[in-house]
Structures are given as structure tokens and as C-alpha cells.
Amino acid sequence: MRTEYDFSPLFRSTVGFDRMFDLLQHAAHGGVDENYPPYDIERTGEDSYRVTLAVAGFKPDDLNVVAQQNMLVVTGERRSRAEASGGEQQRQVLHRGIAGRSFERRFELADHVKVASADLADGLLTIELKREIPEAMRPRRIEVGSAGNNVLRGPQPQRQVEGQAQVA
Incomplete structure (x- = not known):
């Protein structure tokens, strides 16, 4: 249900x-067709991740990896074998158990996650991701002063702010 x-x-x-x-x-x-191609998502470090897709039969030219803002799109479109081999020889496939259909797989990425690399080996497309938080957004230590120091020195004289005169 x-x-x-x-x-x-x-x-x-x-x-x-x-x-x-x-x-x-x-x-x-x-989704109806959301299980192809199968994939794994791994955390490989504190700020690094790996997405691995099983793309048996696809060549690097058949795959397209696009990183957009907060989105990773992986598409695969396998050219026919006759087209790929220049039409030299016709093959008759008696059973097709290896999926080779076109696909589009989308992954939502968190803010500041960037694609570091994409490699194809042994039928697995491996995409390395890295979270790169800008320096301005990283936590920083704030020095805590002592309020008692100001009391001992007495009241501070008023200062003139540039362009404005303070009247007491």
C-alpha cells in the first residue's frame, strides 16, 4: 500500500x-525504471564520496557525466555494434542478458559537493566526489575576552565615527 x-x-x-x-x-x-543501472554510493572519507555504476558494455564515448548545481547527471547511450564496428559483420544474438539500454541516472548533491573525477574500468563507472566548504563558511574560533578588564580601566572616551560627530 x-x-x-x-x-x-x-x-x-x-x-x-x-x-x-x-x-x-x-x-x-x-520510479518505474529507477533500478538501472545498479549503483553504489560510498563515503570514502570525512569529505569525500564515491558513486559506482555498473555499466557493462558501455565505452567511455557512450557515457556522459554532467555536474550541475546540486545535481549529478549520468547518461549512457550505447551505439549499436554494427555502427560501432563500421558495419563489417552482422551478429545474430540468441539471448540478450546483459542490459545495454540507454539510461539517465540523477543524483542530488549537497551544497559544496564537487565532482573530482570519473573513471571507467572493468564495466564500472566510478565517480569521485569531494565536499569543498568555502573558507568563509568554515567554523572559526572566536577569542573570548574578559569583561573585567574594561571595568578596571574605567569608562572609555567616546570616539568620533568617520563622517558623524557624536554629541554627549
Whole structure:
């Protein structure tokens, strides 16, 4: 039994969470063809991740990896074998068990996650991701002063702010 959740009441009282609600609705609906190609997502370090897709039969020219803002899109379109080999020889396939159909797989990325590299080896497409938080957004230590020091020195004289004279 599938339950539909209505997030519209939350849209009335929140600002800037649209992307999160879209992700929740997408996860609730699932998808018909969302299991091809199979993939793994791994955390390889504190700020690094790896996405591995099983793309047997695809060549590097058949695959396209595009990093957009907060989105990684991997597409694969396998050219026919006759087209790939120049049409030299016709093959008759008696059983096709290796999936080679076209696909598009989308991954939502968190803020500041960038694609570091993409490699194809042994039928596995490996995409390395790295979270790079800008220096301005990193936590920084704030020096704590002592309020007692100001009391001992007495009241501070008023200073003139540039362009404005302070009147006592």
C-alpha cells in the first residue's frame, strides 16, 4: 500500500525548503525504471564520496557525466555494434542478458559537493566526489575576552565615527 504525503501545508509556513520537499516527494513516488543501472554510493572519507555504476558494455564515448548545481547527471547511450564496428559483420544474438539500454541516472548533491573525477574500468563507472566548504563558511574560533578588564580601566572616551560627530 502506497501512502501519498501532502507537503503543501509546510509550504505555507517555510521559506527556502522547496528543494527538500521536492526530494521527499520524489523519494515517496519512486520510479518505474529507477533500478538501472545498479549503483553504489560510498563515503570514502570525512569529505569525500564515491558513486559506482555498473555499466557493462558501455565505452567511455557512450557515457556522459554532467555536474550541475546540486545535481549529478549520468547518461549512457550505447551505439549499436554494427555502427560501432563500421558495419563489417552482422551478429545474430540468441539471448540478450546483459542490459545495454540507454539510461539517465540523477543524483542530488549537497551544497559544496564537487565532482573530482570519473573513471571507467572493468564495466564500472566510478565517480569521485569531494565536499569543498568555502573558507568563509568554515567554523572559526572566536577569542573570548574578559569583561573585567574594561571595568578596571574605567569608562572609555567616546570616539568620533568617520563622517558623524557624536554629541554627549
